[in-house]
Amino acid sequence: MKQLPKLSFWQIWNLSFGFLGVQFGFALQNANASRILTSLGADPHNLSFFWLVAPIMGLIVQPVVGAASDKTWTRIGRRSPYILGGAIVSMIAMFFMPNAPLIMKAGGAGVLFFGVVMLALMDGSFNVTFQPFRALVADMTPEEQRNLGYSVQSFLINAGAVIGSALPFILAMGGIENNPEAGQVAPSVIWSFYIGGALLLLSVLVTVIKTKEYPPKEFEAYKNITQEDKEKKEGFFTLLMNMPKTMKQLAVVQLFSWFPFFLLWVYATTAISQHYYGVAVDFNAETASDAERAIFNNAGDWVNLCFAIYSLTAALFSIVLPKLISLTNRKTIYAFSLLAGGLGLLSMYLFDDKNMLVVSMIGIGIAWAGILAMPYMILSGAIPAKRIGIYMGLFNLTVVIPQILSGVFGGPILKNVFNGNGIYIMVLAGSLMLIGSITVLFVNTKTQEQS
Secondary structure (H helix, E strand, C coil): CCCCCCCCHHHHHHHHCHHHHHHHHHHHHHHHHHHHHHHCCCCHHHHHHHHCHHHHHHHHHHHHHHHHHHCCCECCECCHHHHHHHHHHHHHHHHHHHHHHHHCCCCCHHHHHHHHHHHHHHHHHHHHHHHHHHHHHHHHCCHHHHHHHHHHHHHHHHHHHHHHHHHHHHHHHCCCCCCCCCCCCCHHHHHHHHHHHHHHHHHHHHHHHHCCCCCHHHHHHHHCCCHHHHHCCCCHHHHHHCCCHHHHHHHHHHHHHHHHHHHHHHHHHHHHHHHCCCCCCCCCCCCCCHHHHHHHHHHHHHHHHHHHHHHHHHHHHHHHHHHHHHHCCHHHHHHHHHHHHHHHHHHHHHCCCHHHHHHHHHHHHHHHHHHHHHHHHHHHCCCCHHHHHHHHHHHCHHHHHHHHHHHHHHHHHHHHHCCCCCHHHHHHHHHHHHHHHHHHHHCCCCCCCCC
């Protein structure tokens, strides 16, 4: 079998550069979707149900795109058409979502419905872009550069997230209006989405233009794909039944990683606005006073800053990941990262000063770096190269199903168990992530390294 040629650092950089913009958009969504939907009239107790559209789109989109991109070849490559197409649709949805009140002039439930539809379209198109990007790194990098490839990818993801998360806060500090009228979205958020959408498309264009994917015959030689392999048809359930043992074990870890993070994204604004700013448990943006809405939006800006801090931590931790792995192994670093995240989430309850959330976000950022990189480092050596796209797509089920479960149960838990007090959701999230750090120890990585 022909060996994949090693890539230079800058080739690996360009290969993943589009992630900078995609995660810029994803970070804006994570930090501001609840704020936008609440501003449009959503009941905070029901936010997790509105957020369900995001993982459901991933559940539908990623396996389909993964399988399709395995069999695609165009003038610009096999993964690139999906990466570029998803970026274009993402940009359009980012322009529309915060402008729901302007577009749906009738107001009322129609505005909220339009905002939710745009959230679904935005997240679905993010997924169209994300999945081929994961497969592209595996396509182009030899095994000895896989750790570096996914570490660079994780760094760029988090660098984009730093800018995206902090941008509404920065624009508000720069004088862009931050306190909207009832039923409107803050201009600082709207302009952040404009900038994020434009950067998303530009960064993806860098990857598409600078990365030359291997033509089919050359790619098949590198990956040892035979004519029999290409003609072999495997159904969805056959692939699920035959998935490698390592992939099944990682699925358990993913459950205790993504379930907590989804809770963080949905309820951080609720938790922080209540616990640190004194916003009422029954806060409603449509009936609240101007002063109450101002406090809520200030809390929303602080959430953006907190998310920027955890993203910055994740970016920096991604840089040292290859070195830490070389000194220990993948499992040890993966378990440590989830341990740090669990402690970070739990600490949000213990602090009274919002400035101490910096400590919490450092732990959460270490976990986020590990979640974005470590499963794929481990998985890429455990699945057959000739099925890399479809299995990467199927592996996304372990990302979206925990989020769906979190969305289904998060709202009822907040309302019926915690009486609307969002900070206890953070305690639940931290406890689950600590369990996740333990489950890493049961993942088999002996085919790739000495564990």
